[in-house]
Amino acid sequence: MKVLQWTSGNTLTFLENGEEFFPRVFELIDRARSSVSIETFIVADDEVGQRLQQLLIAAARRGVSTQLVMDGYGSAPLPPEYVTAMTDAGVVVRWFDPRPPLLGVRTNMFRRLHRKLVVLDDETAFIGGINFTIEHLRKFGALSKQDYAVEVRGPVVAQVAQAMAAPPPARRFPGKRLWQRLSSALIPEEAGEGARAVLLLRDNQEHPQDIEWMYRVGIRAARREIVIANAYFFPGYRLLRDLRKAAKRGVAVHLILQGRPDMPSVRWLAGTLYDYLLRGGVRIHEYCERPLHAKVAVIDGTWATVGSSNLDPLSLFLNLEANLMVEDEGFAAEVGRHLHRLIQGQCRDLVAPKAGPSTLIRNAIGFGAFHVLRRLPGLVGWLPAHADERTLLQGAEAAVPPVAGAP
Structure with missing residues (x-):
């Protein structure tokens, strides 16, 4: 069995920062005829997130199947009314692992839906590292982020759509x-x-x-x-x-x-x-x-x-x-x-x-830090680090307490 299925015949456009990414995604959401599906780590209640919300609501109201999946840690600061406005219009909103704090500590900070994927009408996909927040625009100032995404048309879009449609089966590769x-x-x-x-x-x-x-x-x-x-x-x-x-x-x-x-x-x-x-x-x-x-x-x-x-x-x-x-x-x-x-x-x-x-001292400290952090996943294994992803997606009714996200 092959591990990966390569596809040929794809057309790619490299996108730099929010200045190129957001206009293109928003244009295609506005033109969507059948479906809009978005998976992201952070959606912020700022001008970028509000524009996304408006376009998703408009798409749902004209009969487009519309879904937004957000991470329960990264997007936790969203106010409830932001989500309610979308669900009332017919947008399907889901949270990944909206886990409440345990003794004031967010246990899902080590387990995140960090993917940034968009599929529109099963024809165009976007893959990259850009969240839906003003922090990816230069107007945000000195702390705005330098990042990239790719727009793709062709057979690989089906792979993106399939990845977003269902969690992976709970099995590993053959030996x-x-x-x-x-x-x-x-x-x-x-x-x-x-x-x-x-x-x-x-x-x-x-x-x-x-x-x-x-x-x-x-x-x-x-x-x-x-x-x-x-x-x-x-x-x-x-x-x-x-x-x-x-x-x-x-x-x-x-x-x-x-x-x-x-x-x-x-x-x-x-x-x-x-x-x-x-x-x-x-x-x-x-x-x-x-x-x-x-x-x-x-x-x-x-x-x-x-x-x-x-x-x-x-x-x-x-x-x-x-x-x-x-x-x-x-x-x-x-x-x-x-x-x-x-x-x-x-x-x-x-x-x-x-x-x-x-x-020598710096190298010794680095050696220790390296081995501690490389074993971090095992140390936090009692958290939902190795849970079946199928159990972590919840509907919009799940409560998500406010917490600062990290990119």
């Missing part, structure tokens, strides 16, 4: 060795015109490691260049080792990471890995213009990914995530141009620190 599964995953079923693409999911049943595996496959196969832009970077040792090995065999490895993070601890944690990577020949560029929220990569100008998955323990071991993987030179070249523009004009390049007591 093949990792690289046997991945080598078959890289071979498209058929060659054809247009871009080849496949939707990758991460969940706790059938697809627990798909996204990380495909990153590793791409890194191991790279011959010329790897460019990864990732907001929350704290992957496992194997992926870090693959990056160093790629650099040592002459591949230009570029990491674009946060230089002005929305959470200061993010830069510190990623920084504990810098010495290991820099001394191995990996080039690290800190994006300094505003918070980086991207989860994109391009390899050898032929392979690219855009999606919701960070390279950190939450995304790789706990959250529900979705990335689109693409094999197409034209699309990969466009993604590469955007990322190199960030490197050249909006990043500062880091250099390996000189060896000394402070470096």
Whole structure:
């Protein structure tokens, strides 16, 4: 059995930030004839969220099947009247894991529906990392986020629609060795015109490691260049080792990471890995213009990914995530141009620190933090970290206490 089903004949449009993403999504919701389905981590009661609400209500009233699924942690601050206005108009609203606090603590903070997916009329899909909030528009100011999404038409839209229609079955892959599964995953079923693409999911049943595996496959196969832009970077040792090995065999490895993070601890944690990577020949560029929220990569100008998955323990071991993987030179070249523009004009390049007591102490602290955080999913396993996703979706009547979300 093949792990992944590649499709041919897809048409892709790369979208940067809310300025490109929101107008296109809203235009197609306004024109929808049969169905609108949205899955997202955060919907905010601001001008972006209010416009989304208005368009969904209008679509439902003209007879379009309309569904909005939100995460019970990320979208918890929404006022009840925001949701009621939609359900009264016929919009189906569902929450993922709207768990009440336990002794004042939100236990669902480690288990999130982090995917950002949109399907319209079963013809067009959007996959990326952009939430429905003004924070993804430059007008928000210095803390507005830098992020990306992709609009796609073609056979892969059916994969997105299927992923949103029903939770995955509670089973895992058959017991093949990792690289046997991945080598078959890289071979498209058929060659054809247009871009080849496949939707990758991460969940706790059938697809627990798909996204990380495909990153590793791409890194191991790279011959010329790897460019990864990732907001929350704290992957496992194997992926870090693959990056160093790629650099040592002459591949230009570029990491674009946060230089002005929305959470200061993010830069510190990623920084504990810098010495290991820099001394191995990996080039690290800190994006300094505003918070980086991207989860994109391009390899050898032929392979690219855009999606919701960070390279950190939450995304790789706990959250529900979705990335689109693409094999197409034209699309990969466009993604590469955007990322190199960030490197050249909006990043500062880091250099390996000189060896000394402070470096040794920092590396020792980083080693400890790395192993603690990499085991975080197991430590919080008593929370709903490994629950069957089918039990976590609830209707709009579920109460969601206010709590601040995190992107």
